[in-house]
Amino acid sequence: MTTTTTATSRTPLRDAVAHDHQEMYDYYDRFRKHAGDTDAQKRWANQLTWEVARHAVGEEIIVYPLMEKHIGRTGKALADHDREDHQSIKIMLVQLESMHLREHNNSEETKDLPQLEEKLHLDHSKEAASQFKTTKRFVPTRAHPSAPNEPPFETLVAFLTAPIDKLKDVFTSFPTEEMKKEMKDAPH
Numbered sequence: 010m011t012t013t014t015t016a017t018s019r020t021p022l023r024d025a026v027a028h029d030h031q032e033m034y035d036y037y038d039r040f041r042k043h044a045g046d047t048d049a050q051k052r053w054a055n056q057l058t059w060e061v062a063r064h065a066v067g068e069e070i071i072v073y074p075l076m077e078k079h080i081g082r083t084g085k086a087l088a089d090h091d092r093e094d095h096q097s098i099k100i101m102l103v104q105l106e107s108m109h110l111r112e113h114n115n116s117e118e119t120k121d122l123p124q125l126e127e128k129l130h131l132d133h134s135k136e137a138a139s140q141f142k143t144t145k146r147f148v149p150t151r152a153h154p155s156a157p158n159e160p161p162f163e164t165l166v167a168f169l170t171a172p173i174d175k176l177k178d179v180f181t182s183f184p185t186e187e188m189k190k191e192m193k194d195a196p197h
Contacts, residue, residue, distance in 0.1 A: 020131065021138035023122045026072065029064045029145075030114035036060060039184070039192050052184045058102050059150045059178065065095040066148035066167050068117075069158050071141045076121065079128035087121045092158045099152035150174040 036057040043049035073091060076084035094113040126134055148167045149156075151174045157163045184192075 020126045020129075021135040022072070022129070022141065023118065023126060023134075025138040025141050026064075026068065026122060027118050029060065029067075030118065032060055033057060033064065033114065034111065035192055036184075039188070048182070049184075049188070052182045052188065055181050056183050058152060059183070061098060061102055062150050062152050062174070063145040063148050065099065065152075066163070067141050067145045069095065069163055070144050070148070070160065070167070071137055072122075072125070074160060075129070075137055076125045080124050083124065087124065091117060091121060096154060096158060099154040102152040103154060147171060150178055 036053055040050055040053035040057055043053060069092060073088035076088045078084070080087065091113070094116075098113065129137070149170045151170075153166070153170060156166045156170065
């Protein structure tokens with residue numbers, strides 16, 4: 010027997026996406042906290058960009074097609090709106106100016122994902138959460154505002170640009186393990 014999820018229940022897919030959202034908030038808060046410390050700010054900005062880029066492509070490849078498939082026209086409208094948000098965020102990441110990450114992420118967690126998960130069975134939510142997490146390992150780690158943001162071209166471009174981004178990551182400063190531990194130990 011399969012179980013359909015409800016809008017109010019926590020589910021594997023929503024948990025995976027919400028976990029990423031919280032990491033983005035934490036990285037952005039660390040970036041802001043280190044105002045005046047150029048090295049630390051650069052490291053946290055790199056970490057934030059790295060996470061947002063991977064997260065956005067993961068959603069665009071896994072979550073948004075599920076919305077379109079399972080929620081129909083409403084799902085297509087939600088996915089299109091979220092793609093537009095991602096496009097704006099990608100552009101802002103390039104500039105690293107005032108981002109509206111929280112607004113976008115809250116909309117996904119409270120509006121989009123609950124509608125999708127009402128249509129998904131729990132086992133499908135678990136599978137999608139796993140695919141979402143796995144996809145993030147293979148996608149670009151930088152914002153590419155001019156890249157397509159809908160399958161199939163997004164998938165192709167993502168897999169072509171990811172190796173270049175990962176090579177750049179080798180030469181990029183990210184927060185040290187000590188800095189990350191400090192962030193995790195700090196109260197939210």
